[in-house]
Each structure stands twice: as C-alpha cells, then as structure tokens.
Amino acid sequence: MGLQIGGMIGLYGGATFGLLAWWFGRRMAKKQRGLDELHDHIWQKARSISWFFTLAAIYILFSLVVFGIELRAAMVLGIIMIVHIASWGITGVILSINMNMTEPLKPSRVKFGVTIVLVSFIIFTILSISTGNWWFLLASIPPNVFGFIKALTPERSNDA
Incomplete structure (x- = not known):
C-alpha cells in the first residue's frame, strides 16, 4: 500500500x-x-517535432512486444509520456537557444548531439527493460550529457 x-x-x-x-x-x-509570435512559433514547432519522437517510441515499444518482452500498460504509457514531454521541452530549448543566438547552431552538430542522446537512451532503456535492472539507466547519463553539450554549444572557430 x-x-x-x-x-x-x-x-x-x-x-x-x-x-x-x-x-x-x-x-x-x-x-x-x-x-510574442516567435515564442509561439518555437513552441508549436517543438510540439510538432516531439510527435515524431513519440511515434518512434511507440514503434520501439511495439518492437519490444514483438520480440517477446512483456510490457505493462502503465509502463508503456509512462515511457510514451516521458518521451513526448521531454522531447518537447528539449526541442523547445534547442530552438529557443538557436533563435536567440547571434550565430545559429549548425544543424549537423545539433543532429549529432541529439543522435548520441537518443541512441544511448534507447540502448540503455532496452537493456534495463530486458534485464529488469533499472540501474542501467544511470549509465546513460554521461553520453546524454555529452550529447546535449555537443548539440547546444556553438563550434569554436580557429580564428583566435
């Protein structure tokens, strides 16, 4: 209880x-x-992008079920909610930072950082679900931090 x-x-x-x-x-x-209008545009765009992450999470969860991993409804709904809200917030922050910088971030750098975060999170989540040991998710923190830093920091120029 x-x-x-x-x-x-x-x-x-x-x-x-x-x-x-x-x-x-x-x-x-x-x-x-x-x-203002820029704020509304940024957060509408972030919400739109977050649905793609949510769709990917749904496909991954369906794939886990196809491979024979038993998932409970509350766990699946919680994962989908976390993916949707987190991707909305992270995308909104990235877009806000990018729109308010004097020199925008390079899309390739942002995509690389986001890819690191997604791949590490997916791998460690699948590992945690399949072993039943949720401590594996802690191992995803260092690559996720590295990915966020890579995505959100502008590339240094060698002009100095």
Whole structure:
C-alpha cells in the first residue's frame, strides 16, 4: 500500500508542480514581453517535432512486444509520456537557444548531439527493460550529457 501512496503523490504532485512551473514561467515571460509570435512559433514547432519522437517510441515499444518482452500498460504509457514531454521541452530549448543566438547552431552538430542522446537512451532503456535492472539507466547519463553539450554549444572557430 505504501508504494501506491507514493505513486499517487508522485503522479499528482508532479502534475501540480509542472503546472505551477509552467504558470510561473509564463507569468515571468509576460512581464519581460517574452510571449510574442516567435515564442509561439518555437513552441508549436517543438510540439510538432516531439510527435515524431513519440511515434518512434511507440514503434520501439511495439518492437519490444514483438520480440517477446512483456510490457505493462502503465509502463508503456509512462515511457510514451516521458518521451513526448521531454522531447518537447528539449526541442523547445534547442530552438529557443538557436533563435536567440547571434550565430545559429549548425544543424549537423545539433543532429549529432541529439543522435548520441537518443541512441544511448534507447540502448540503455532496452537493456534495463530486458534485464529488469533499472540501474542501467544511470549509465546513460554521461553520453546524454555529452550529447546535449555537443548539440547546444556553438563550434569554436580557429580564428583566435
């Protein structure tokens, strides 16, 4: 019973904190005149791109079922929700940074970094699901950090 209470606290507490953070962020952006057409375009584009990541996650989960790995509905829905929300947020941050930089990021560099993150996360998630040991997901943190750094930092020029 203690696990179910913790799950309820996490589920509704996470939603509550997420909505409060969203509301507070929009309030702060409104004070600084940050809610303009560019903001709307960036986050609509990010939401559109996140559906491609969600579709890929659904195909991967279906493939796991085809290969005989037993998945529960709550686990599948949780993974899909995490993939969708995380890809929406990460894509929005990348687009926001790119639109507000004096020199935009190179698409090849961003794609390389995102590919590192996706491949490492997928590999370690499949490894965790197939072994039943969720500690394998911790091993995905270093390549994910490297991928984010690679994607979000501009290439240094050798002109100095």
